[in-house]
Amino acid sequence: xxxxxxxxxxxxxxxxxxxxxxxxxxxxxxxxxxxxxxxxxxxxxxxxxxxxxxxxxxxxxxxxxxxxxxxxxxxxxxxxxxxxxxxxxxxxxxxxxxxxxxxxxxxxxxxxxxxxxxxxxxxxxxxxxxx
Amino acid sequence: xxxxxxxxxxxxxxxxxxxxxxxxxxxxxxxxxxxxxxxxxxxxxxxxxxxxxxxxxxxxxxxxxxxxxxxxxxxxxxxxxxxxxxxxxxxxxxxxxxxxxxxxxxxxxxxxxxxxxxxxxxxxxxxxxxx
Amino acid sequence: xxxxxxxxxxxxxxxxxxxxxxxxxxxxxxxxxxxxxxxxxxxxxxxxxxxxxxxxxxxxxxxxxxxxxxxxxxxxxxxxxxxxxxxxxxxxxxxxxxxxxxxxxxxxxxxxxxxxxxxxxxxxxxxxxxx
Numbered sequence: 422x423x424x425x426x427x428x429x430x431x432x433x434x435x436x437x438x439x440x441x442x443x444x445x446x447x448x449x450x451x452x453x454x455x456x457x458x459x460x461x462x463x464x465x466x467x468x469x470x471x472x473x474x475x476x477x478x479x480x481x482x483x484x485x486x487x488x489x490x491x492x493x494x495x496x497x498x499x500x501x502x503x504x505x506x507x508x509x510x511x512x513x514x515x516x517x518x519x520x521x522x523x524x525x526x527x528x529x530x531x532x533x534x535x536x537x538x539x540x541x542x543x544x545x546x547x548x549x550x551x552x
Numbered sequence: 553x554x555x556x557x558x559x560x561x562x563x564x565x566x567x568x569x570x571x572x573x574x575x576x577x578x579x580x581x582x583x584x585x586x587x588x589x590x591x592x593x594x595x596x597x598x599x600x601x602x603x604x605x606x607x608x609x610x611x612x613x614x615x616x617x618x619x620x621x622x623x624x625x626x627x628x629x630x631x632x633x634x635x636x637x638x639x640x641x642x643x644x645x646x647x648x649x650x651x652x653x654x655x656x657x658x659x660x661x662x663x664x665x666x667x668x669x670x671x672x673x674x675x676x677x678x679x680x681x682x683x
Numbered sequence: 684x685x686x687x688x689x690x691x692x693x694x695x696x697x698x699x700x701x702x703x704x705x706x707x708x709x710x711x712x713x714x715x716x717x718x719x720x721x722x723x724x725x726x727x728x729x730x731x732x733x734x735x736x737x738x739x740x741x742x743x744x745x746x747x748x749x750x751x752x753x754x755x756x757x758x759x760x761x762x763x764x765x766x767x768x769x770x771x772x773x774x775x776x777x778x779x780x781x782x783x784x785x786x787x788x789x790x791x792x793x794x795x796x797x798x799x800x801x802x803x804x805x806x807x808x809x810x811x812x813x814x
Contacts, residue, residue, distance in 0.1 A: 425679040428623060431615045432673045438612040456651055457594075457601035463719075470719035476608050477738050481700040483615065484693045484745065492690060520718055542694045548687040556810040559754060562746045563804045569743040587782055588725075588732035607739050614746065 426499025427490040433506045434479060441472040441513055448517075471516040471523070475509060478530065485534050488541025492548060497540060504533040557630025558621040564637045565610060572603040572644055579648075602647040602654075606640060609661065616665050619672025623679060628671060635664040688761025689752040695768045696741060703734040703775055710779075733778040733785075737771060740792065747796050750803025754810060759802060766795040 448454070448468040454461055459469050482505055489498035508530030516523035579585070579599040585592055590600050613636055620629035639661030647654035710716070710730040716723055721731050744767055751760035770792030778785035 425676060428619060428672075428676045429680060431619055432669070432676055435612050435615050435619075435669055438608075442608070456654075457597045459601070460591075460722075467719045470721070472608075476611050477700075477704070477734075479611055480738050480741055481697050484697050488690060488693055488697075523718075538694070538697055541690075545687060545690045545694055549691060556807060559750065559803075559807045560811060562750055563800070563807055566743050566746050566750075566800055569739075573739070587785075588729045590732070591722075603739075607742050610742055 423496040423499060425495075427486055427495055427502060430486060430499055430502030430506060431483070433503070434483065437475065437506055437509055437513070438479060440510070441475040444468055444513065444517060445472045467520055468517050471513055474516075475513060478509065478534070482530075482534050482537075485537040485541060488545065489537035491541070492544025493537075493540035498537060501533045501537045501540075505530045505537075508533060554627040554630060556626075558617055558626055558633060561617060561630055561633030561637060562614070564634070565614065568637055568640055568644070569606065569610060571641070572606040575599055575644065575648060576603045598651055599648050602644055605647075606644060609640065609665070613661075613665050613668075616668040616672060619676065620668035622672070623675025624668075624671035629668060632664045632668045632671075636661045636668075639664060685758040685761060687757075689748055689757055689764060692748060692761055692764030692768060693745070695765070696745065699737065699768055699771055699775070700741060702772070703737040706730055706775065706779060707734045729782055730779050733775055736778075737775060740771065740796070744792075744796050744799075747799040747803060750807065751799035753803070754806025755799075755802035760799060763795045763799045763802075767792045767799075770795060 445468055448465045449456065452462040452465040454465045460466055482502075486498055486502050486505075489501060508526045508528075510526070512523055512526030512530060515526055576599055579596045580587065583593040583596040585596045591597055613633075617629055617633050617636075620632060639657045639659075641657070643654055643657030643661060646657055707730055710727045711718065714724040714727040716727045722728055744764075748760055748764050748767075751763060770788045770790075772788070774785055774788030774792060777788055
């Protein structure tokens, strides 16, 4: 069962991206910023940056999730992944409210991704040197 | 044979990203916007936003393709993926022409990705609960 | 052993993303650009664009790495991947210095990714037509 936990994290990660995109669309309407403009209102820019940062961190997170699943443990990868998603959802809502609230969710998510990277990375190095 | 269809979709997705990047480079020349600037001309900004949106949606799409391939059906994943790529190519050319033309390609691609997410997501949940 | 080389490339790719993000954070401090702002200083904008471009190219590179690993050769995929990472690290530091220095690292990385795409793509087509 736990071997499918990373796949559940992938589903939740995609839903996180959908959430972030939806929040940008809503902010476009609310603050009257029409595409392709991405600036002109501080509140909109914050939501827009939140989405960009969510996408950027997903690009780093999914490889970490894969590394941890393949070279460490699907269970630990799944648990770390759930923590990452939770931290990222917190970050999304907090950053949309105020720039200085974004720290805690960001740190939790970064720590979780870091654990996956180290756990997976150690496994990769052990596999490469054959121990 | 159909088990390799998702891999073909991955090849086409990379080519889509190359196309979008090439369109931005061409627009830089055409409208005289030198890197690192990304604003100053409405036509350039539209092409630039098209590329950003293509990258963002690829970050969400490839996990959906993987989920559908692993937890639903490589054939259906491949077909849905081909529809996604077609919708995204349409979106790229239409958005480069005018912001209000970008809707249809976007909707087709989003619907295809949504089908892959639901198909794959149902498979993940069934695998997790063991039915 | 060489079958784990692509995984090492994935680890290094994540570290490249961490490096790029760290460089943006440092540039925010150095040039006094507070989030969510991403403009207002040419030096900051260059570092910011470097990071964006790194993320964008990672989104295209990792699928190429996967294609080459699965449909060509893990060894060649790993070697090409190491070249890509090296070109991208060069690009990151060079672009942070001056916009016109970014060409060589970019070209090396693009060539490496192109080789992986062609090598993997040929393998996919051969698998699809069954030869």
